[in-house]
Amino acid sequence: MPLHRHGDAVKVVATSKLIAFSEEDLRAYDGLDVTFEVLDGTDEDALRAGTRDADALLVVQENINRTVIEGLTRCRTITRCGIGIDTVDVTAATQHGIWVSNVPDANYREVAVHAIALTLAVQRRLPALDAEMRSSGWANWFVPGVHRPDVQTFGLYGLGRIGSQVATIAASLGYTVIAHDPAVAASDAEELGVRLVDRTELLARSDVLSLHVPLLDSTRNLIDRDALARMKRGAIVVNVSRGGLVDEHALADALRSGHLFGAGIDVFATEPVGIDNPLLGCGTAILTPHAAHWSEESLAELKRKALEESARILRGEAPRSAVNRPAAA
Secondary structure, eight states: OOEEESOSSEEEEEOOSSSOOOTTGGGGGTTSOEEEEEOOTTSHHHHHHHHTTOSEEEESSOOBOHHHHHTOSSOOEEEESSSOOTTBOHHHHHHTTOEEEOOTTSSHHHHHHHHHHHHHHHHTTHHHHHHHHHHHSOOOOOOTTOOOGGGSEEEEEOOSHHHHHHHHHHHHHTOEEEEEOTTSOHHHHHHTTOEEOOHHHHHHHOSEEEEOOOOOTTTTTSBOHHHHHHSOTTEEEEEOSOGGGBOHHHHHHHHHTTSEEEEEEOOOSSSSOOTTOGGGGOTTEEEOOSOTTOOHHHHHHHHHHHHHHHHHHHTTOOOSSBSOOOTTO
């Protein structure tokens, strides 16, 4: 059932049931006349019908494409409950005078910790050791390819907020940290103890390659068959960013051939993952269900900031984390 507050002058629609908003959460809209509704946005027909007269959308991972946006008759703001905005057609929203904003800082610490957790779990072979212990009471711990962090190089593809946090943690564990990010100044990287390198050197030197870039046309399949071939034998790939960054079939082949020691993957080209996903059959890959962002604290912060951003725009104020600027703004 919809949650009604103060009448129905303004309609706010949450396009997913994945995040539950309470009456306490909705205090962000105090002072506004709001009707709050929740849709199952996985059905595009229901999404289009339910959002047509919305003044504001709160989006988790639904596809807010041009068709959906062109059906909006009075929407002023689309707020992404998270960082990535690849499921929102920002160009279409801008053309229709709609603000698009996100929550860039609610869960970056959780994502960074998850990247490190996957790295260590793959490097220390924790799932395999656990499975052998449970099946036979002991496990073969003598496996070539396990190394100390302080003899390895941790490579970061992207040195933004999350990448910088990963760099700090990785350095504290003893890794030598390098990164490739054309948008970052060498002096800023040096403050983190990170040396910037070009893409070729990043691929060639990284014992661990961790991805921290958005999914754009220019980054789709960033780690393809050629990139994997350029990586050193025995390296690890970690992706907690976006699934489309990695060619999953090429990654599976690199794992099965033994070219890579392992992989830690939290995001996938298609989610939920289909039974034909090639990574499901790779025993040296640790797979998690797009869970890197999760903690009780990050969810509470995410909801608060998303609702506050939505309310701010509905009140006629400028957003704090806009990813576009509509012509009419």
